[in-house]
Amino acid sequence: MPNMNPKKCPMPEQAPDVRNKNFDEVTLGYTAEMAVEEAQRCLNCKNKPCMTGCPVQVKIPEFIALVAEGKFLEAAAKIKETSALPAVCGRVCPQESQCECHCVRGIKGEAVAIGRLERFVADYARENSTEKPVKPASNGHRVAIVGAGPAGLTCAGDLARMGYEVTVFEALHTAGGVLMYGIPEFRLPKAIVQKEIDTLKDLGVEFVLNFVVGRSETIDELFGDGFEAIFVGSGAGLPTFIGVPGENANGVYSANEYLTRINLMKAYKENSDTPIYHAKKVAVVGGGNVAMDAARCAKRMGADEVYIVYRRSEKELPARLEEIHHAKEEGVVFKFLTAPLEVLSDENFNVTGLKCQQMELGEPDASGRRRPIPVEGSEFVIDLDCVIAAIGTSPNPLIRHTTPGLETNRKGCIVADDEHGITSKDGVFAGGDAVTGAATVILAMGAGKRAAAAMDEYIKNKNK
Amino acid sequence: MYQILKKQTLNVNTKLMVIHAPHVARKAEPGQFIILRVSAEGERIPLTIADFDRENGTITIIFQEVGATTQALGALNEGDCLHDFVGPLGKESEFDGFKKVAVVGGGLGCAIAYPQAKKLHEMGVEVDLIAGFRSKDIIILEDEMKNACTNLHIVTDDGSNGRKALVTQVLKELIDAGNQYDAVIAIGPMIMMKFVCETTRPYGIKTIVSMNTIMVDGTGMCGGCRLTVGGETKFACVDGPDFDGHLVDFDSAMRRGAMYKAQEKAAVARREEHCNLYKMEVK
Numbered sequence: 001m002p003n004m005n006p007k008k009c010p011m012p013e014q015a016p017d018v019r020n021k022n023f024d025e026v027t028l029g030y031t032a033e034m035a036v037e038e039a040q041r042c043l044n045c046k047n048k049p050c051m052t053g054c055p056v057q058v059k060i061p062e063f064i065a066l067v068a069e070g071k072f073l074e075a076a077a078k079i080k081e082t083s084a085l086p087a088v089c090g091r092v093c094p095q096e097s098q099c100e101c102h103c104v105r106g107i108k109g110e111a112v113a114i115g116r117l118e119r120f121v122a123d124y125a126r127e128n129s130t131e132k133p134v135k136p137a138s139n140g141h142r143v144a145i146v147g148a149g150p151a152g153l154t155c156a157g158d159l160a161r162m163g164y165e166v167t168v169f170e171a172l173h174t175a176g177g178v179l180m181y182g183i184p185e186f187r188l189p190k191a192i193v194q195k196e197i198d199t200l201k202d203l204g205v206e207f208v209l210n211f212v213v214g215r216s217e218t219i220d221e222l223f224g225d226g227f228e229a230i231f232v233g234s235g236a237g238l239p240t241f242i243g244v245p246g247e248n249a250n251g252v253y254s255a256n257e258y259l260t261r262i263n264l265m266k267a268y269k270e271n272s273d274t275p276i277y278h279a280k281k282v283a284v285v286g287g288g289n290v291a292m293d294a295a296r297c298a299k300r301m302g303a304d305e306v307y308i309v310y311r312r313s314e315k316e317l318p319a320r321l322e323e324i325h326h327a328k329e330e331g332v333v334f335k336f337l338t339a340p341l342e343v344l345s346d347e348n349f350n351v352t353g354l355k356c357q358q359m360e361l362g363e364p365d366a367s368g369r370r371r372p373i374p375v376e377g378s379e380f381v382i383d384l385d386c387v388i389a390a391i392g393t394s395p396n397p398l399i400r401h402t403t404p405g406l407e408t409n410r411k412g413c414i415v416a417d418d419e420h421g422i423t424s425k426d427g428v429f430a431g432g433d434a435v436t437g438a439a440t441v442i443l444a445m446g447a448g449k450r451a452a453a454a455m456d457e458y459i460k461n462k463n464k
Numbered sequence: 465m466y467q468i469l470k471k472q473t474l475n476v477n478t479k480l481m482v483i484h485a486p487h488v489a490r491k492a493e494p495g496q497f498i499i500l501r502v503s504a505e506g507e508r509i510p511l512t513i514a515d516f517d518r519e520n521g522t523i524t525i526i527f528q529e530v531g532a533t534t535q536a537l538g539a540l541n542e543g544d545c546l547h548d549f550v551g552p553l554g555k556e557s558e559f560d561g562f563k564k565v566a567v568v569g570g571g572l573g574c575a576i577a578y579p580q581a582k583k584l585h586e587m588g589v590e591v592d593l594i595a596g597f598r599s600k601d602i603i604i605l606e607d608e609m610k611n612a613c614t615n616l617h618i619v620t621d622d623g624s625n626g627r628k629a630l631v632t633q634v635l636k637e638l639i640d641a642g643n644q645y646d647a648v649i650a651i652g653p654m655i656m657m658k659f660v661c662e663t664t665r666p667y668g669i670k671t672i673v674s675m676n677t678i679m680v681d682g683t684g685m686c687g688g689c690r691l692t693v694g695g696e697t698k699f700a701c702v703d704g705p706d707f708d709g710h711l712v713d714f715d716s717a718m719r720r721g722a723m724y725k726a727q728e729k730a731a732v733a734r735r736e737e738h739c740n741l742y743k744m745e746v747k
């Protein structure tokens with residue numbers, strides 16, 4: 001008999017006014033009992049509607065059935081059949097618009113907590129599995145991966161398992177991409193990401209850090225070094241600024257800079273040599289996951305007042321529901337229908353405030369969302385000492401500018417077919433944010449996976 | 465790991481190091497820079513590529529110990545390794561079509577100007593090198609500079625070596641004396657570069673400056689290095705570090721450079737305390 005409780009088994013978490021002062025993980029994860037209880041809410045539907053919402057088709061009902069039976073390691077193996085990073089995706093996937101939004105239990109109550117179960121299973125396996133990955137026998141072919149984000153890591157893992165000699169080139173001093181430099185510790189502990197990277201090393205993947213493709217070597221030079229196919233998963237790391245006067249004042253950050261200083265460069269640790277503004281009043285402009293992360297970091301760095309300044313209404317916020325909920329609980333104040341007009345600063349060029357304008361919603365625009373239009377005479381000023389721009393990123397132009405024959409579109413994204421990641425340049429495959437623009441971890445992973453299969457086929461055909 | 469193959473003290477707080485970094489040496493060009501981390505916990509700091517040797521796979525850096533990270537770097541010795549060393553970053557300097565240039569270096573800027581002067585000199589360009597220092601004690605690379613230019617003008621603030629003058633005075637005299645420069649290349653503290661630009665502006669001489677803004681990644685990812693050039697926002701790490709000095713908004717760039725003064729001081733204090741503790745333990 002399934003558990004007919006209309007609500008998800010709640011996730012234990014740190015109390016809001018405790019956690020907004022530390023960088024420890026906010027949610028604490030299910031216990032085995034909780035996981036079994038929640039798994040019993042699944043009806044094991046024959047037509048598996050939940051799976052249609054998962055970009056990598058995790059075998060959801062099957063793994064959940066194993067959880068219900070207490071077979072956690074088997075459940076982990078089931079997930080691993082299609083997903084490379086379940087401990088990450090269980091934590092950061094926007095489940096409410098992917099797998100869980102198709103769950104039949106969601107019709108009359110809350111969906112099955114697929115993400116939380118996935119996280120539980122992956123954490124359990126990490127802590128309890130004794131199996132160590134072994135490097136498969138080499139097939140003698142070398143492939144290169146550019147960028148060690150979720151797209152590149154997934155592609156590298158799949159190719160290594162097929163026997164390829166895989167080298168990952170990463171510009172930063174740490175592999176992991178946004179998982180390491182962007183998403184904060186309190187949402188995705190770095191030890192978990194590191195563990196995934198270590199697994200790849202066990203599989204024989206070689207990581208060359210501090211290597212900027214396009215500068216240290218170009219794509220063409222990598223081919224010259226003997227790589228037979230190259231996957232580009234360089235992400236969309238170029239920040240967009242707001243485009244209002246005063247934006248170069250001291251105390252204005254891109255979310256990338258703010259988060260990189262905190263996460264990658266550990267500015268949140270006492271005694272860190274990485275400087276950062278310990279601002280007291282902070283406004284974050286934007287409404288996505290990046291904005292929520294920046295706002296919640298600001299709170300943890302000691303800010304008394306933190307605002308989210310967003311042009312549209314609450315309904316349009318693109319961030320994961322859980323992050324919005326957590327941000328509110330932690331004391332972040334949302335200013336909806338508010339657009340920034342100017343960053344104000346004092347004679348020393350330090351930020352003193354943000355001049356804003358009230359908006360109202362007009363007709364739907366091309367994206368189907370109602371377009372915000374300014375309300376006349378509604379200008380007002382928020383007093384601040386820090387402004388963080390989190391209004392989007394686009395692919396870095398470095399690879400585009402140094403790779404002749406690689407087609408990109410108007411937005412600077414690499415043109416690649418979704419099915420295989422094939423680009424306009426022979427032997428070059430691409431996927432993740434570098435192709436789609438800023439998207440999600442699971443989409444990047446899926447693209448890396450499909451490209452790995454296509455690269456395998458490409459190399460086999462070439463060597464026929 | 466990136467090993468320190470050679471360490472040389474140029475003056476009290478200026479050091480030269482030759483680092484084993486074949487990936488960087490393979491493609492390095494004058495005007496480009498690297499970013500390094502001394503240790504696993506260290507911050508990322510940019511330094512100009514002062515010289516390179518493709519054959520031996522080495523990069524030369526010259527740095528002044530101004531704060532916590534450069535002090536930590538200066539404390540390392542030959543045989544020690546740097547944790548991270550990435551490059552070459554930034555655009556290489558563009559010298560095409562120059563027949564005669566004035567290279568103006570201020571203090572440590574001379575060390576950075578030196579490879580540029582050398583490259584120009586090797587290209588057959590006539591180079592007037594104007595090197596300004598505070599006093600005789602801190603003059604660096606005098607012999608190297610001599611060999612990298614047509615005419616070397618050394619000036620000091622206190623007259624203890626060469627002339628007692630400012631680099632801008634010398635530059636103005638040379639221009640007024642009828643020297644026809646295709647370009648002036650100014651490298652040094654921002655305030656010096658600003659005044660060089662003010663000196664050349666009335667003459668309409670193209671003036672190239674090398675902007676040492678605060679940086680994190682050096683790949684165009686954070687935007688921390690942004691500055692205003694000709695009314696537009698540019699990223700020094702990817703659009704530069706060289707810019708047309710007559711278009712740079714120096715005042716805002718200088719204020720951004722001072723952004724973390726208080727925290728940088730605290731980092732030095734921490735480092736000194738740590739070193740003292742360490743000394744006590746060793747005793």
Ligand SMILES: Cc1cc2nc3c(=O)[nH]c(=O)nc-3n(C[C@H](O)[C@H](O)[C@H](O)COP(=O)(O)OP(=O)(O)OC[C@H]3O[C@@H](n4cnc5c(N)ncnc54)[C@H](O)[C@@H]3O)c2cc1C
Nearest residue numbers: 147149150151171177178182213235432433439440441444
């Ligand atoms: C703060 C933040 C929060 C987010 N939260 C979520 C979330 O909750 N859920 C979710 O699903 N998604 C989230 N995202 C989006 C998600 O992280 C990205 O969609 C995903 O990381 C894209 O993966 P990727 O592998 O394509 O690129 P990235 O993760 O960006 O990795 C690209 C890597 O390539 C490297 N690189 C770039 N250029 C070069 C070069 N020339 N040479 C060598 N290396 C290079 C970069 O340094 C980087 O390590 C968030 C993003 C941010 C910034």
Ligand SMILES: Cc1cc2nc3c(=O)[nH]c(=O)nc-3n(C[C@H](O)[C@H](O)[C@H](O)COP(=O)(O)OP(=O)(O)OC[C@H]3O[C@@H](n4cnc5c(N)ncnc54)[C@H](O)[C@@H]3O)c2cc1C
Nearest residue numbers: 509510511512527528531532533534676677678679721728
């Ligand atoms: C492209 C470029 C090339 C450079 N080349 C050289 C060089 O060849 N030799 C040399 O001695 N110095 C060079 N610098 C400056 C050098 O990076 C700084 O002196 C160094 O970062 C200071 O760090 P610190 O911790 O020792 O001192 P701090 O006390 O932290 O800083 C002293 C001053 O250095 C600047 N600074 C601090 N952190 C950074 C950072 N992360 N990035 C850039 N500037 C920073 C600030 O203006 C600060 O006020 C260059 C800077 C740039 C941007």
Ligand code: SF4
Nearest residue numbers: 054058089093098099
């Ligand atoms: S990978 Fe993401 S979308 Fe797929 S089942 Fe897991 S949480 Fe849901």
Ligand code: SF4
Nearest residue numbers: 042043045050103104
């Ligand atoms: S739709 Fe929901 S209830 Fe049905 S199998 Fe999927 S998770 Fe279980």
Ligand code: FES
Nearest residue numbers: 682684686687701
């Ligand atoms: S240093 Fe980060 S964008 Fe230039």
Ligand SMILES: [Mg+2]
Nearest residue numbers: 531532533728
């Ligand atoms: Mg410092």
